[in-house]
Amino acid sequence: MKYADEFRDKQIALGLAKAICAEADPQRPYRFMEFCGGHTHAISRYGLEDMLPKTVRMIHGPGCPVCVLPAGRIDMAIRLAERSEVILCVYGDLMRVPGSQGASLLKAKARGADIRMVYSTIDAVRIADENPEREVVFFAIGFETTTPPTAVMIRLADRKQLENFSVFCNHVLTPPAMQNILDSPDIRNIGRVEIDGFVGPAHVSTIIGTAPYEFFAEEFGKPVVISGFEPLDMMQAILMLVRQVNENRHEVENQYSRAVTRDGNLRAKEEVADIFELRDEFEWRGLGSVPYSGLKLKRAYAKYDAEIRFDMNELRVDDNPACECGAILRGVKKPVDCKLFGTVCTPETPMGSCMVSSEGACAAHWTYGRFRDHQQRRAS
Amino acid sequence: MKAHQRKLDIKNGCVDLSHGSGGRAMAQLISGLFHEAFGNEWLARGNDQSAFAVGAGRMVMTTDGYVVSPLFFPGGNIGSLAVHGTVNDIAMAGAKPLYLSASFIIEEGFRFADLRMIAESMGQAAREAGVHIITGDTKVVERGKADGLFISTAGVGVVPDELDLSAEKAEAGDRVLISGTLGDHGVAIMSKRQNLAFETEIVSDSASLNDLVAKMVEVGGHGIRLMRDPTRGGLAATLNEIAEQSDLGFRLQEEAIPVKPGVAAACELLGLDPLHVANEGKLVAIVSPEAAEAVLAAMRAHPLGRDAADIGEAVADDHHFVQMATSFGGGRIVDWLSGEQLPRIC
Secondary structure: OOOOHHHHOHHHHHHHHHHHHHHOOOOOOEEEEEEEHHHHHHHHHHOHHHHOOOOEEEEEEEEOHHHHOOHHHHHHHHHHHOOOOEEEEEEHHHOOOOOHHHOOHHHHHHOOOOEEEEOOHHHHHHHHHHOOOOEEEEEEEEOOOOHHHHHHHHHHHHHOOOOOEEEEEEEEOHHHHHHHHHOOOOHHHHOOOOOOEEEEEHHHHHHHOOHHHHHHHHHHOOOEEEEOOOHHHHHHHHHHHHHHHHOOOOOEEEOOOOOOOOOOOHHHHHHHHHHEEEOOEEEEOOOEEEEOOEEEEOHHHHHHEHHHHOOOOOOOOOOOOOOOHHHHHOOOOOHHHOOOEOOOEOOOOOOOHHHHOOOOHHHHHHHHHOHHHHHHHHHO | OOOOOOOOOOOOOEOOHHHHOOOHHHHHHHHHHHHHHHOOHHHHOOOOOOOOOOOOOEEEEEEEEEOOOOOEEOOEEHHHHHHHHHHHHHHOOOOEEEEEEEEEEEEOOOEHHHHHHHHHHHHHHHHHHOOEEEEEEEEEEOOOOOOOEEEEEEEEEEEOOOOOOOHHHOOOOOEEEEOOOOOHHHHHHHHOOOOOOOOOOOOOOOOOOHHHHHHHHHHHHHHEEEEEOOOOOHHHHHHHHHHHHHOOEEEEEHHHOOOOHHHHHHHHHHOOOHHHOOOOOOOEEEEOHHHHHHHHHHHHOOHHHOOOEEEEEEEOOOOOOEEEEOOOOOEEEOOOOOOOOOOOOO
16 A cells, blocks of 8 residues: 555564664663554554563553543533434544443434434534534544644534534643643642653644644653654654653654644644634543643634533533543553453443543553463463 | 236336235236246245255255345445355355345335346346245335345255364364455445445455355365354454354464455555455365365465465464464454444445
């Protein structure tokens, strides 16, 4: 496959693995967090862990928007979808995300709620166009990468003067969540987070650029390398992080220079800034409430805001107390350290955020990597 | 005197509720459309059932329902699929498929022209596979109660007494052979789905595998421990199922697994794993190491096994893991598909 196979070349990978092995100091650990679920998935799917020296450990961060969506927001969406006038348009991977007491959009759909799976924001506008007598709500979710399409859709609905269209906004931001991992009150409870560097998501940076991480790298003294999602991208990013750690640097470096610039996509940023504004706080499954980490529609676009249009009450549901997601997302614990992992919590019946989608730390480990636990047990 | 009956207007007409009511209209639909397409001595006798002689060996029986959407897809339609799928389920026992039944649940308003095209595809698929559709049923439901057409087929075949293919026969060291490229059917269906439509040259691999199986059994005999056709859930589901039933694990080589570039590209785009995508004309065989080479050669000599490959081996593993060395150089599990990838793929 052109433009993909080049970034999955085994020989180049072996060369990079050799370089990482040669340059990583065997006397010290290198603990790197890949923030984004796409990276987690690539690491697991291509078996990258097997190619890294024992001293280099990847910690799987909270960067999957589906995983971190709290149960309360799912409950809110289910209540909305149960209204007879509403058609709720959602991305397919949201359907199985657990709300409270085992509820999900999939189950609500089976009970009769009109929930439609869409593949793009444009589909939702089309459905609104075709059903003028119904209220069509788009369940907007995602990091900075998916926010511009939602902004464009609201602009489109506005231009078409669609009276029956609104958005249930769950867009979240990357830099505040990364900051929260290192610097939240919860850390006192779960222990010290030891992370030596971050792999930043390239897709997010195609929009926001690399600049928003500069403060973070400086303030916390942690190196950040913005990386692509192909396995070779990741290997190279890991090598760049090893070098920064060895040289005691903490800079923002750009591995994905083929698409990411320092300033990002100005047009997309303008669109987003025109339509959205920061929420004071937003709840993340596993992380709890994170200040200034979510977006809502500006007052000028309030009529497209489903939360206002349908007077939706904010619902909060506590995570399962036995669930270790908060500690796993911060790299303090591993999936196997959680009592629920692989017992009551599996990809079929996820309890915590890390198991919800295939990009979560626990789901990726369960689906692709759990054989290593048994190898390790045998070895010890 | 025989009452005059207007001919079925195949070109412009469509099924209405009278075609399922047991009256003349139904008799006309059955004789004018289905019998013509399936044409054989058993149907011509017009009984509610068909009798056939039972030869030596053990009988094999299977049944399957078909709800694929869309009904027509690149490389086939629900009719050909309903024959191929049931023929293959019988063939995977190493058996020779002989007779099928076909039951149709038709939505009011379904076009005769489409129904005839589907019935003719079934007839052709049956002839190609050397089986006969010898009994059937037709029901018509009101508009909105079925999505066009559902078909259910059952089949019987015969397997020699000495041949007993089953998962518990597999042993550590056995080879895993597949008959060709993975994921063609699933991608062909997805490419035609409303609101997912994309352009691809990929066509469904839907085909009857009984002839390929016969050639394999000829050279492999008891060396073939078992065969399965990796339909829904793909190769991943099939191998996980076999691992549990045989109390073994598997080690696969990703590099050895054939996937067409178009399928790989579509999966990349949609975030799918080709190992989870459905096939309708492929088989996986677990074969003793001694017989593997000959069986693989026999597969490659057959038009439906040209791209056959040896993709790994069975290993002793209490956890029943299906593991794979990735082409990138690492290792991973090939797990069951979790959740629903695509409803109504077959």
